[in-house]
Amino acid sequence: MGKRLILxxxxxxxxxxxxxAYAEVQSVKVGxxxxxxxxxxxxxxGGDTSEQDKEKSFASIARIQLDADLTDNVATTVRLLNERxxxxxxxxxxxxxxxSTTDIALDLAYVTLKEFMDLPLTLSVGRQEIHLxxxxxxxxxxxNNAVSTASAFSGRDPDLSARKAFDAIRATLDYNxxxxxxxxxxxxxxxxxxxxxxxxxxAYASYNVGDKYDSxxxxxxxxxxxxxxxxxxxxxxxxxxxxxxxxRVVTHPIENLTYSLEGAYQFGNxxxxxxxxxxxxxxxxxxxxxxYVWKDANYTPALTMLYAYFSGDDDxxxxxxxxxxxxxxxxxxxxxxxxxxxxxxxxxxIHILGGKLSVAPMEDLTLSGEYYAFxxxxxxxxxxxxxxxxIAATATTSTRLYMTNKSFAAxxxxxxxxxxxxxxxxxxxxxGVLVPGGSFDKGSDSTVGELIASMKVTx
Numbered sequence: 001m002g003k004r005l006i007l008x009x010x011x012x013x014x015x016x017x018x019x020x021a022y023a024e025v026q027s028v029k030v031g032x033x034x035x036x037x038x039x040x041x042x043x044x045x046g047g048d049t050s051e052q053d054k055e056k057s058f059a060s061i062a063r064i065q066l067d068a069d070l071t072d073n074v075a076t077t078v079r080l081l082n083e084r085x086x087x088x089x090x091x092x093x094x095x096x097x098x099x100s101t102t103d104i105a106l107d108l109a110y111v112t113l114k115e116f117m118d119l120p121l122t123l124s125v126g127r128q129e130i131h132l133x134x135x136x137x138x139x140x141x142x143x144n145n146a147v148s149t150a151s152a153f154s155g156r157d158p159d160l161s162a163r164k165a166f167d168a169i170r171a172t173l174d175y176n177x178x179x180x181x182x183x184x185x186x187x188x189x190x191x192x193x194x195x196x197x198x199x200x201x202x203a204y205a206s207y208n209v210g211d212k213y214d215s216x217x218x219x220x221x222x223x224x225x226x227x228x229x230x231x232x233x234x235x236x237x238x239x240x241x242x243x244x245x246x247x248r249v250v251t252h253p254i255e256n257l258t259y260s261l262e263g264a265y266q267f268g269n270x271x272x273x274x275x276x277x278x279x280x281x282x283x284x285x286x287x288x289x290x291x292y293v294w295k296d297a298n299y300t301p302a303l304t305m306l307y308a309y310f311s312g313d314d315d316x317x318x319x320x321x322x323x324x325x326x327x328x329x330x331x332x333x334x335x336x337x338x339x340x341x342x343x344x345x346x347x348x349x350i351h352i353l354g355g356k357l358s359v360a361p362m363e364d365l366t367l368s369g370e371y372y373a374f375x376x377x378x379x380x381x382x383x384x385x386x387x388x389x390x391i392a393a394t395a396t397t398s399t400r401l402y403m404t405n406k407s408f409a410a411x412x413x414x415x416x417x418x419x420x421x422x423x424x425x426x427x428x429x430x431x432g433v434l435v436p437g438g439s440f441d442k443g444s445d446s447t448v449g450e451l452i453a454s455m456k457v458t459x
Contacts, residue, residue, distance in 0.1 A: 059152075136264065145158060170183045283327060306353075340414075
């Protein structure tokens with residue numbers, strides 16, 4: 001009888017506790033999305049039979065999100081994620097044993113506090129997506145062409161992954177027309193009991209000028225500090241630090257025209273972790289573009305022209321103490337200048353010139369075409385001896401691509417059709433071809449391409 005009474009009291013207490021907790025919830029929203037892709041890819045310019053060669057697969061990305069609004073401007077968001085290749089539940093894209101294809105990952109988990117301390121301050125704490133400005137510096141925790149090995153896409157198609165969240169604390173001060181974001185993010189904890197973390201700090205200010213040109217001016221500062229304690233004091237290695245200062249302007253000089261200009265400078269202490277020397281990082285990046293929309297014309301055509309530059313340098317294994325190292329560090333970019341090039345090439349040491357034309361021939365249907373040309377900012381080959389050099393030019397495969405001393409890297413053409421079947425269902429077909437340029441030596445200059453059909457359902 002005593003045991004039954006204890007059990008009944010425990011159940012009553014549990015029900016009362018749950019009821020009290022539930023009473024604090026004002027609203028709960030359950031949603032998510034499901035993306036199904038048919039993937040046909042040949043992304044190996046080296047022309048060998050590596051895992052990137054002649055892919056034909058189906059894949060799914062499923063996300064379920066729970067948003068709960070509580071009292072006193074408190075909200076929580078939790079999103080679960082599964083990425084998998086069809087019928088590949090015991091092996092990942094690289095063909096090795098991996099259960100990640102059936103894993104349910106914690107994609108988002110954060111708390112939002114609005115009007116914190118009665119200030120125009122919103123505080124977000126936990127795993128969250130953070131997209132600042134054009135996302136040239138911050139938008140994806142491992143850049144747009146890489147992904148954690150916890151993803152089933154890590155072995156073959158990291159650029160297709162939906163994982164982009166940071167473990168971070170974000171404070172947003174809204175003093176309209178000025179908005180200031182302060183961010184502290186844990187990029188890599190490494191050993192919990194040691195001071196060997198990789199941390200990111202950011203301050204991003206955006207001011208809406210509000211003149212006749214409806215201009216926005218952004219100023220920002222980022223600091224990434226990586227403590228490489230795995231190297232002993234005898235090696236002479238210092239912590240790796242990357243500082244970024246930059247500015248971005250978006251304006252509308254005439255009706256229907258949007259123009260943007262962004263420039264950034266990186267400085268700090270750099271070493272590649274394999275040599276007993278460090279160098280002074282001094283790197284630059286520039287992006288500019290203009291988009292014009294013919295709003296009153298048939299099919300509403302829109303044309304975008306753009307140019308981007310990310311500085312480069314020689315192989316960093318050769319520098320010595322006090323050298324200047326000019327290779328731009330992609331940080332946590334989330335940009336796409338060419339779908340194939342974005343999957344293969346890191347966003348550094350390159351000039352990019354491109355354009356995009358889109359039309360809407362009928363309601364709910366958009367057709368677009370893109371063209372990009374790429375030049376190395378600093379050619380990889382040995383210009384003096386005229387001998388080919390070997391670089392790991394791709395982020396998604398271990399294939400070594402052999403380079404000449406020429407600068408022209410590649411050109412790419414992408415065509416895409418997007419159809420909104422309903423307000424909840426989007427169908428798309430993307431095709432692209434990348435032709436390597438003269439900088440690729442014979443044997444590493446194979447044309448590559450892709451065809452990806454997808455269906456995304458949002459609920």
